[in-house]
Amino acid sequence: MNKAGRKITLCLIILCFSSLSCFARDESPTNDNSSAQALSGDQYAYNSEGRSDPFKPFISPKTSSASPDPNEIVDENIEYSGMQLFEPGQLNLVGIMATSRGFIAMVEDQTKKGYMLKAGDLIGKRGVVSLINEHEIIITETARTRGGQEMKETITMKIKREGDK
Template sequence: MIRRNLLPNSRSVAVVVAVGIVAAMLPGCKKHEQPAPAAQPAAKAAAPQQPKPVQKPVSSALKLPPPPVNQFDFSNKKDPFKPFLVVKPHPAAPAAGTAARISRSGLPIHSFDVSQFRLIGVVTGDRQNKAMVVDPNGKGYVLRVGMSIGKNEGTVTSISNSGVDVLEQFRDDNGRVRKETIKITLPRK
């Protein structure tokens, strides 16, 4: 059985490459001369050549003014670092007690009584328990132990699976400081 070698040997590969290089260089080495242009007829030579139309200059009224030197003028823009709500003190001094505390804090969580908040969830975790309450307007707040809530600025003392305990301190009619513990519980289903 005769077996043909399907792979070319190195000598035949070298010959094919050399022939390819020579073939590629031959057309580039020839110098092609362009034929001389034929003499133009006398009729075309006698006619004066028309100049090419030049673009008309744009009038100065249509030109845009040069850009201003200060391109980054933000004098009429709103300052992004100013708060949206600014609490201004009332011109008349409020009476001592709760009214003074409400105007001092100005937060929405301090504008309702503690009993008006609804507890909707309690999260017990590794570090600290948290509770979610909703005010009468429907806005939610996340409470942690130590936060203040309500008109009388009650302090959250404990959060458990059964509810949230809030301690309120206020002065009664006799001028004594009273402490009252209010419990906000989860609604029954």
């Protein structure tokens, strides 16, 4: 090792030991008065006069004094399964079969997985397959409002022919 390298190494060692000796004597490397008070054992008292409560949340829960809208549709708290997991708009009607018991519709989802529907099957959150004929499925969706009024909507799914969009 050359002379310059030894001098740099010696300076680094001296710096390390001088900083360690500062901590060994409980000296503070800065002259901050707040840390000196904490080391001397003085108690700190919080003066809350004119200040907000530091433990109070910034956002308070919204309290609504207005009554709820009676025309708002209320969803039922039930667990959905089967075809109730699909809304009619998520399905494509690909075929209808005539059987001795009536018509059966064949639908597929976006992943091209197929399902069979017959009259009376539940579909979506509020729908029931009310009619299947040679060319279409008619689904009746029934919703209840907060005021107890019953609202009905009819959805028609038609078979898409070649060239139809």
